[in-house]
Amino acid sequence: MSMSNSFLRDSMLRLSIPTRDALYYISDGNTVLLVENTLFKVHRSNLMKDGSTFDTLFSLPSEGANPSPGVTAPTVGGAVVEGESDDNPIRLQGDSADEFRALLWALYALPHELMIATTSEANPVLLFNLARITHKYQFKSLLSWALSAMVIYYTRTGAFDTLSSVSEAASEAADAPPSSYPCGPTLMQLTELAALCECTDLLEATIRKWREQIRDGKEVAIALGMAERLNIRPLLGLSYNAMLLKGRAAWDSEPLLTRQQRIRLLSGHYELSQLWEKLPMNPPVLIHSVKCSSPPRCSKAWAALWKGVLEKGSQIVPTRYADVLGKLAVAEGIVKTLLDMVGAGPVSGSQESGLSIALCCKENALAATSLKIKEIEDGLAEHFRDVQ
Numbered sequence: 358m359s360m361s362n363s364f365l366r367d368s369m370l371r372l373s374i375p376t377r378d379a380l381y382y383i384s385d386g387n388t389v390l391l392v393e394n395t396l397f398k399v400h401r402s403n404l405m406k407d408g409s410t411f412d413t414l415f416s417l418p419s420e421g422a423n424p425s426p427g428v429t430a431p432t433v434g435g436a437v438v439e440g441e442s443d444d445n446p447i448r449l450q451g452d453s454a455d456e457f458r459a460l461l462w463a464l465y466a467l468p469h470e471l472m473i474a475t476t477s478e479a480n481p482v483l484l485f486n487l488a489r490i491t492h493k494y495q496f497k498s499l500l501s502w503a504l505s506a507m508v509i510y511y512t513r514t515g516a517f518d519t520l521s522s523v524s525e526a527a528s529e530a531a532d533a534p535p536s537s538y539p540c541g542p543t544l545m546q547l548t549e550l551a552a553l554c555e556c557t558d559l560l561e562a563t564i565r566k567w568r569e570q571i572r573d574g575k576e577v578a579i580a581l582g583m584a585e586r587l588n589i590r591p592l593l594g595l596s597y598n599a600m601l602l603k604g605r606a607a608w609d610s611e612p613l614l615t616r617q618q619r620i621r622l623l624s625g626h627y628e629l630s631q632l633w634e635k636l637p638m639n640p641p642v643l644i645h646s647v648k649c650s651s652p653p654r655c656s657k658a659w660a661a662l663w664k665g666v667l668e669k670g671s672q673i674v675p676t677r678y679a680d681v682l683g684k685l686a687v688a689e690g691i692v693k694t695l696l697d698m699v700g701a702g703p704v705s706g707s708q709e710s711g712l713s714i715a716l717c718c719k720e721n722a723l724a725a726t727s728l729k730i731k732e733i734e735d736g737l738a739e740h741f742r743d744v745q
Contacts, residue, residue, distance in 0.1 A: 375443070378454070381461045388415075391446040395454040401440075403464045407496045414447075452490060459486035463499055475506045477513055481541035484510065485550065492554050500554065508558045511547065517566045520544050544570075545583055552587045564592050571599045578613040585618075594737025601625055601741075602680055617743065625741035629679045632733075632740070636681075637667040641725035646717035658713035659722055666691045682737075685730045692726050 375396045386398035404411040440447040449457065462483065463471075473479060484507050491500040510516060520543060542550075544566055551560035567580050571592075577599045584593035600608065601622050608619050640663035645652040666688045696719045714722060 375446075377443075378458065381458060381465070388440045389443055389446040390440065390457070391448045392452050392457040393454045395457075396443055396446060397457060397461065399461060399464075406464070407498050409496045410494045452493070453486070455482075456486040456490040459483050460490045460494075460496070460499075463487055463491075463503070475509055477510070479506060479510050481507070481510055485542045485546070488550055488554060504554055504556045504559060507547075508556070508562065511559060511562050517544065520547075545579065548583060548589075549587065552589070560589075564589065567592055568595060571595050574599065574603070577603070578611050581618065582613060590738045591735055594734070594739075594741070597622065597625055597741040598629075598682065598737050601629075602683075620744055621741040624744055626679050628740040628742075629681050633679070633681050633684065637664045640664070641729035643718065643725050644721050646715065646721060648717040649715045651715070654713065655715045655718050659718075662692065662695060662714065662722075666695070682730070682734060685733065689726050689730060693723060696722055 373394075375391055375394050377396045377398070382396060382398045383400070384398075386400050388399055388401040388404070390397045390399070401411075401415060405415060439445055474484060484503055488500060488503040488507060491497075491503055520541065544563060548560065548563040548567070550556075551563055567584075570576055571580055577596055580592060581596035581600060583589075584596055600611075600614070608614055608622055640660045643656055643659045645655055649655050667684070696714065
């Protein structure tokens with residue numbers, strides 16, 4: 358046998374031999390578990406807390422594996438008892454050693470250690486791993502606590518600034534666990550966890566960050582694919598819209614886009630163009646103040662103002678035809694400027710300038726404009742549809 362083959366064989370042998378965890382192989386523990394290539398020895402009663410699935414797991418009859426030669430394994434009624442020795446541990450499939458270590462940390466932690474986890478000094482990787490594994494094994498109270506701690510951590514100012522981007526993380530290792538990233542889980546992993554656990558506060562925090570990245574043109578295709586997979590409608594619409602505005606050349610060169618997504622982009626371009634053509638004749642609903650002396654006249658002035666701003670606004674600041682949100686942002690600024698003139702002093706009355714709108718309805722008109730923009734933004738995803 359060559360030296361290289363001998364080295365390879367010895368390396369594989371070392372890798373196949375489980376090692377005891379330095380912290381959670383507890384001498385007086387009564388259950389041995391194997392996670393990846395790490396042995397943990399802990400107290401069974403701890404794992405059965407909180408109505409977890411371990412309670413059910415430990416009540417099932419075990420099918421013990423054969424112990425190592427020369428080793429007498431504990432038996433019950435002649436059957437080898439799984440989890441009673443290193444040679445016949447309970448094997449947990451699909452978990453990482455770091456995730457299981459996070460669970461044991463929560464089960465054995467001292468009060469001051471738990472308190473630190475709810476501050477800015479918390480370990481985000483530990484909390485992420487804890488939330489994942491407590492969700493899987495249904496530690497309901499622990500899961501709720503872990504998610505609350507994550508919300509506290511990730512709603513701080515600048516909490517997302519040190520996150521690795523999805524593309525950076527992917528370049529390090531395609532299937533690497535979160536613990537391999539020095540800055541914690543990626544934004545995508547956090548979003549997936551929040552959606553999986555139905556944690557609204559954490560999901561909203563991640564969506565706010567995605568919105569920032571989309572506005573900056575970062576990882577738009579990644580956001581689009583993730584939002585589609587998790588069915589996050591507002592984020593899906595924004596990412597499709599951002600990709601739309603990059604132009605056809607960018608779609609064709611983006612390897613992450615599927616053929617179906619490119620078709621939806623074409624559909625969205627057509628539908629948003631149609632929407633913009635109809636908007637001037639469909640002003641936002643104006644709710645009149647109780648002090649308004651003539652709601653019909655006020656509504657007519659508002660409709661004239663809206664139509665004039667949308668038709669002329671794009672001439673002041675040219676934007677792409679399908680950029681409905683961009684044009685509406687410009688229009689909102691013009692509406693505010695014109696409405697600020699209402700009641701400012703002796704001015705010539707003109708419905709088109711908005712000066713016939715009742716002073717008491719001015720704030721309502723501004724609110725109606727903002728509400729219309731939000732309504733269109735929230736419904737963007739509906740415009741990027743499959744072509745029948």
